[in-house]
Amino acid sequence: MKLLKTFAPVALMMAAPTLGFAQEAAEAAEAAAAPDINPYIFTTLLFLIGGFLVFWMAAGFAMLEAGLVRSKNVTMQLTKNIALFSIAAIMYWLIGFGIMYPGEWLIEGWLGPFFAVTSLEPVGLAAEDAALDYASAGSDFFFQLMFCATTASIVSGTLAERIKLWPFLIFxxxxxxxxxxxxASWxxxxxxxxxxxxxxxxGSTLVHAAGGFAALAGALILGPRIGKYTKDSKTVPMPGSNLALATLGTFILWLGWFGFNGGSQLAMGTVGDVTDVSRIFANTNMAAASGAVAALLLTQIMYKKPDLTMTLNGALAxxxxxxxxxxDPTLFGALWIGAIGGVIVVFSVPMLDKMKIDDVVGAxxxxxxxxIWGTLAVPFYTEGTSFVTQIIGIxxxxxxxxxxxxxxxLILKATMGIRVGEEEEINGLDMAELGMEAYPEFSKG
Structure with a gap:
């Protein structure tokens, strides 16, 4: 009995390391069997952060347009911008998301199902209840919705100062x-x-050029503003009401673009993905900067004075x-691609005026x-792409x-009319369409 009492502690001490190793092995085996939740968590986070940055671009469009239209039309532009975003949110839930990401095609590769209403089912607390190889369905829907709303925002500025509110919102x-x-589903x-x-x-083409094509169709059918072009084809300048707001809007759009491009990596669960997102941020910033500088220098050369509105649009281009x-581009690649965008703006704005296509904000x-230029530039740096395929897509x-x-x-024009009357346009859409002004103290001073 005494021997047992003497040697029992010694035996336990000798067995302790073995028990510890066994426990560690069991924990390691359990950890190995558990699913990796990092891709799900961090990609979801990327979508949510990217999504609300792109949402903030709605404020950028509103401020840019409010600054570039005349004061008598500011309230109308603000109304259009908040209304179009809200409509986009509802329509994308009701029909858009299901068409864009079809579970089954109505016409294979071309057309998704109509009225596949988006439903976000709750996920349990257990990791096995979620598909961990991507992101939450809610974050995916939220992020993609922002691109849809951006497309509509592009149309708003081009058709400013002469289009009726409700036909625009129906469009x-x-x-x-x-x-x-x-x-986009294509x-x-x-x-x-x-x-x-x-x-x-x-989305240089899928979002931006698409919005531009919709705006161009509307501008051709709607026609220019009264007094914009004279009979001898001269262009009459119609300066915006507030260049401070326009500049603020540009900086807001610049900020939001980090979410626009960075979030489109669509993954942030690995070291490689995070590195790619940071590279995208740097290239995005470089292209904006070079576009602004190119427009600034070119307007100085062409007009003997730098043009702020061209510089702002150069950054956006x-x-x-x-x-x-x-x-894929290097920082130098992003620089020259963005700079050409700024050059395109400076030359194409007067070209549109010569064609009597009235684009109020330069969209x-x-x-x-x-x-179009950005989409054509892809094969310079991205392997597996070709200029022919890019042209076909555009x-x-x-x-x-x-x-x-x-x-x-054309249907809207024939059924309900899309343009306000001459008197309403001259007096401003704020009072004619809405009965309120953005700056009432100035008009009554």
């Missing part, structure tokens, strides 16, 4: 519910353009230009033309959006 319903989701939904090898990382391929040069999306938008605009 937004169709654009966000049908037109944008259909063409690439991002795994449709025929994706199969063909077309590449548009974050640089951002649009890099959006189709923000990951067609910035989003349509720079978007042409297909452009033709579809321009034709369908034109049909919608």
């Amino acid at each position: 937004v319903v169709i654009l966000t519910g049908l037109i944008y989701p259909i063409e 690439q991002w939904g795994g449709g025929w353009l994706s199969e063909a090898g077309f590449s548009d990382f974050a 640089g951002l649009v230009s890099i959006t189709a391929g923000p990951l 067609i040069p910035v989003h349509l033309l720079a978007g 042409a297909a999306i452009g033709a579809f959006v321009f034709v369908t938008s034109g049909i919608v605009w």
Whole structure:
């Protein structure tokens, strides 16, 4: 009995390491069997942060447009911007998301199902209740919605100062519910353009040029503002009401673009993905900066004075230009791609005026033309892409959006009219359409 009492502690001490190793082995085996939740958590976080940054671009568009229209039309632009975002949110839930990311195609590779209403089912606390290889369905829907709303925002500025409110909002319903989701599904939904090898990382063509094509169709059908062009084809300047607001809007858009391009990496669960996101941020910033500098220098050379509005649009054109391929270029590559975007703006704004296409905020040069350029630039740095395939994608999306938008605009024009009367336009849409002014103290001073 005494021997047992003497040696029992010794035996326990000798067995302790073995028990410890066994416990550690069991814990290691359990950890190895558990699913890796990092991709799910961090990609979801990327979508949520990227999504609310892109949402903030709605404020940027509102401020940019409010600054570039005349004071008698500011309230109308603000109303259009908050209304179009809200309509886009509803339409994308009701029909757009299901068309853009079809579980089953109505026409394989071309058209998804109508009224596949988005439903976000709750996920249990257990990791096995979620698909951990991607992100939460809610964050995915939220992020993609922001791109849909951005497409509609592009149209708003071009048609400012002469379009009726309700016909414009009806167009937004169709654009966000049908037109944008259909063409975007061809690439991002795994449709025929994706199969063909077309590449548009974050939407230089799918979002920006598409919005530009819709705006161009509307501008051609709507016609220019009264007094914008004289009988001898001279262009009459119509300065914006507040360049401080326009500058603020540009900086807000610049900030939001980090979410636009960075979130389009669509993954942040590995060291490689995080590194790619940071590279996208740096390239996005470089393209914006070079676009602004190019426009600043070019306007100094051409007009003997730098032009602030051209410089602002140069930055935006640089951002649009890099959006189709923000990951693969070097920083120097992002610089020259963005700079060409700024040059495009400076030359295309007067070109549109010569064609008597009245684009109040310069959205067609910035989003349509720079978007096309950015998509064409992808093969310079991205392996497996070709100029031929890029051209096919641009042409297909452009033709579809321009034709369908034109049909919608013509139907609206024939049924309810899309343009305000001459007196209403001269007096301003704020009072004619809304009965309120953005700056009432100035008009009554």
